[in-house]
Amino acid sequence: MHRLDDQDVLDLIRAFMSMNVTLILVGVDIPGSGLLREAAWDEKNRQWVMPPATRARNFGLEPTQTEHRFDLVDLDRFHYTTPQQIQAFTNHLAGIEDGLRLFDSRPGMLTTGTMPEYLMRRTGGVVGLLARLIEDGAQEAIDTGRERIDESLLDEIVLSLNDPTRDPAAGEIPAIDPGDQPAQPRPKKSRRRPRNTVFDDPGPRAAGAGA
Template sequence: MTHKYNGPSFLPGPPVDRTTSEGWQRWCKTRKAFVPAPVLTAEQYARKSPRQQRLYNLHRLATHSSLPIEATAMSEHVARAVLARVEDGAFSHKAGTRGGVMVNGDGAQGKTETVCEALAIFEETWLNLNNYMNPDAMPGTRDLVAPVAYVRCPVRATPISTCQRILDFYGEDYKGMRLEDLVRTVKTAIVDHATKALVIDDITRLKLHREADQDVLDLIREMMSMPVTLILVGVGIPTSGLLREGRRDPRTHEWIYEPIKDRGRSPNDHAASQHERRFQVVDLDPFRYSTAQDMAGWTAHLRGLEAHLRLLNDPDGMLTGGDTPEYLFHRTGGVVGVLEKLIQHGCRRAIEDRSERLTKDLLNQFTVTPGDMPDLDAESGEQPNIPAHKPTSRKQPKGRNTVFDDDGPAAAGEAG
């Protein structure tokens, strides 16, 4: 009798696609299931067999590639705003339009993960309250209950392709449909699947060229009339045309919109003004490093990351000691996504060269590039501003590095 070999526990399973109902629900259930590598001292590591060491190195690699999203004061502000709007809409017994949220920020700030985590918490609560059933189900309606629907705008998105992405989430057939039919089918699917929150990520991929902006604003207006809280996530939302042209108050960090002019008015101006009244715009900002409070917040974030690293030599203070916090801020601009990639690269190299510790000399050997974040569309402004850095030369270890080599399935039996 043969047995299927499942491999070590840290191997990833099938890819999770949150843009389908099945994928979203699987992500909600498994998002905290990964077990990081155990913390070992250099002495404990040395007592392992070569095969066990190789497996542990691979487990550490998986750990550093799966660093959890550390909550920040900025992300908690966004999460509270999203949860408040969704809960207000979901628990309201009134008919009519629900207020929406626009989550704005530069690329790699963690907007998507912050919103998804907040909505996963909402979905768990909502399903539990309703015994995992649709409380408004009618005979003959669909069985699928999807309190949250998450979609991403395609690159060079249009109203038609955006509607198609929403229907893809539910697995609906839309072949041959015109825009009017697509919008109507979207509205029906949202009601039949008991969806309370609809996330449209990368919303600023919708380009508001003059001949098409009315269709875009009409689509947003149609969505606003649905019994669902609409959450739009994107880069540069206040200046994208989804709202009237805005500027940010440097003192309050709030967005201010100029009044509509009587002359030269676009037919969309009133629609944009309507959006302003119905959407709360919240920003997910990078860390700053200008005041004592800013520095303390940045250092606390680094300390949280430090606890998840699995290097063998004096891990305490690797990211927070001396002038390292200032150095890391200079290298990343306070952008959490850039910081995460820098730390991942550094940890891998520290294992490869057996130094087992992050230092400025080691981190200076490479830089983070846009290629490290391939899912962010540069044309839509999603790529973050990565501080320039010229890598220093790398000290090559003698011979071929074998720390990540594995001799095959037999090694799994010695992974203890």
């Protein structure tokens, strides 16, 4: 909450609170971010000052009014140890796979063989990184005409964790082992002429929107 943009988001949430809507918001380390804790600007020290986090309830401290209006549900990253964890991650991959529209895709493209272990190793089970890797991989598959995602293609995709637009102090850069990332992207192959996408299947979501 040390950035002005963060304060603007908090003001927007407060505005939503006056509307007859239900908000489902997803973020990283919400208790630690101060987003729901109404940080105040300290003119003397020129910084935002936050009251204690939700964890402070154990010490008899009450949450702020904004925080009190939300129910926090802790959704950890995916893990890949127990059969239940493996199945949950595989089910998530199946949902992503079902939404991919590549000409040479096949059932089990993301869920069979060593692909689930590969994706877990590359992303550490972080949903945002997984989505980014698959999105970049799908774009690469289209641009090169390969039209399918496999490990060799994803090896060409580097997930950069040093994005200058992300703030480590706000939890915007997840911790994954840099050793699991390619040292550098492979040389780009010559691009094929973009294919005609007029007859592409827009997917069930887009089809349902017009119903």
